[in-house]
Amino acid sequence: MTIEFSVTNDVFARDILTVAQLNQAVGRMLERNIPALWVRGEISNFTQAASGHWYFTLKDSRAAVRAVMFRSRAGAVGFVPRAGDQVEVRARVSLYEPRGDYQLQADAMRRAGIGNLYEAFLRLKEQLASEGLFDPARKREPVALPRAIGVVTSLHAAALRDVLTALARRAPHVPVIVYPAPVQGADAAARLAARVREANARAEVDTLLLVRGGGSIEDLWSFNDEALAREVAASAITVISGVGHETDFTIADFVADLRAPTPTAAAELACMPRADLLGRTLAAAQALVRAQRRQLDRAAQRVDRAAALLVSPAQRLAHQRERLQGLRHRLAAAWARPQARRRGRLELLAQRLAHRAPDLTRAADRLAGAARQLGLAHARLLAARQARLAAAGAQLRALDPGLTLARGYSIARDAQGRIVRDAASLAPGQALDLSFARGGAQVEVLQTRADREPS
Structure with a gap:
């Protein structure tokens, strides 16, 4: 297999990197350029962490590489490898950045030399699992x-x-x-x-x-x-x-x-x-014996209580007679007490009623006196009103314009019906309407005089 690395980023030439940045860049380069692959080797330094992750070294006669298999992947392997086992691991190459060590992240594992059997095992396992x-x-x-x-x-x-x-x-x-x-x-x-x-x-x-x-x-x-x-x-x-x-x-x-x-x-x-089983049986037998003893003790107590309550018919009748007599006395007393209370309350109410009953004679006298006072007040009021009426009549008669006209006076009104009080408001030729005590006349102003002031 030939693996080529193509680095196009010139960050290494331009920048000064920290160690962490360098490891991060190398890790990305490894993951991007090396695909997942199968690696064969011998297991050594195997550790199964409490988290369920597997940490081990995969080695051959000339080299070794660290590897990790996380719990989600390790659970599907079907066996736990031991030091010295020859295995084939499908893994991705990555970099453990804190130490700068490159490692394998294993996704699958099978025993070396039996890959076909293990593949058949995994296929059947997956099939049966899917069927439940x-x-x-x-x-x-x-x-x-x-x-x-x-x-x-x-x-x-x-x-x-x-x-x-x-x-x-x-x-x-x-x-x-x-x-x-x-x-x-x-x-x-x-x-x-x-x-x-x-x-x-x-x-x-x-x-x-x-x-x-x-x-x-x-x-x-x-x-x-x-x-x-x-x-x-x-x-x-x-x-x-x-x-x-x-x-x-x-x-x-x-x-x-x-x-x-x-x-x-x-x-x-x-x-x-x-x-x-023998221990449980013995414990159950002992518990049964204790339960039976408790049951017998309770039954004996019930018998004793029943015997204490057992009396002869004559004693029972006498007891019932005494009880009946006591109830009779209690009933009589219970009836007498409410009656006495009601009688006393009735007498008290009668006294209160007699005390609060109205005095009709005194009320009649008060009523007659009020009637007399009302008659007198009415007479006084009527006389006062009659006097006021007579005074008002006399005053009204004194102000009656008819009486003034009867004494020889007349009332002059202009064409609009307004009373003429000042000769200066008239003009020669103006028509006037004169009212007398008896009748009236239409006149025309020939001349006006203003030679007398009103008194």
Whole structure:
């Protein structure tokens, strides 16, 4: 492979850069000019951080390069690499700017030399995941107290001995049924699937263990079979897988209801320890004894209370008679007290009513006196009004113009009907209207005089 670098930016020639700017520019150049590629090498200095990121060195006989694989990518690998593993990594070249070290950012990883198998593993894993076979919602918890446990594995496998030893130590009371099948070879996957199907058909166990010891990816390939995976997913019996070591992952692990890191761990997850069951049984028995004692104590107390309340009919009748007599007295007293209160209140109201009753004689005298005073006041008012009326009549008669005219006076008015009071306002030839005590006359002014002032 030939990789060419084309740097067109002349920033290196123009500016004085800080170290950070230099590393940043080199990092951009590497990411822009080197595409993602596959690199083969040996794992060393592998570290899995608490964050889930992987940090390791990829090396060969002549060189080494640092690499990082972030958690989102590491979760899809399907195995955890160990120092000395030969792997192929698909990565992008980048620069870790704080130190100026170039490194690989890995996006995918597979074991070296088995790329085709690993690609097939990833394709099948993606297909089954898209169908929902890995969905946690469909997985079931193992039966806490199974009536029997089934084991699907080879009769000659060390995994079977580990499982039987763990079950004998942990739960010797639980019977174990082995469904033998080869765990490696050309027809191993088909026979494993047949044994899982047979166990479901016989329905004689509550938990099924699918186990084998560790090995290479070729050794474990039977557990990556699609038919076996679908058989495990369709199983009505809870399936616990325990294939290989803790870092080995197979398709059967993903579709099983529960994955154990080893066959022994699968046996331990299949049932509760006999000591725990005995402890729980003893604790339950003791709790039952305590509950029974408490129940008996409460029952004895109830009997004692009932006996204390038990009396003869004669005593009960006498008690009821005394109680009835007391109620009669209370009733009579309760009736008498309100009656006395009402009687006293009525007498008080009668006294208040008598005290507040009106005196009719005194009221009649007051009324007669008021009537007399009203008559006198009316007479005085009428006399005063009559006197005022007579005075007003005399004054009116004194101002009557008819009386003045009767004494020989007349009233002169001009053509507009206005009374003429000043001879200076007249002109010779002007027509006047004269009013007398009896009748009137139309005259014409011949001459005016102004020889007398009004008095």
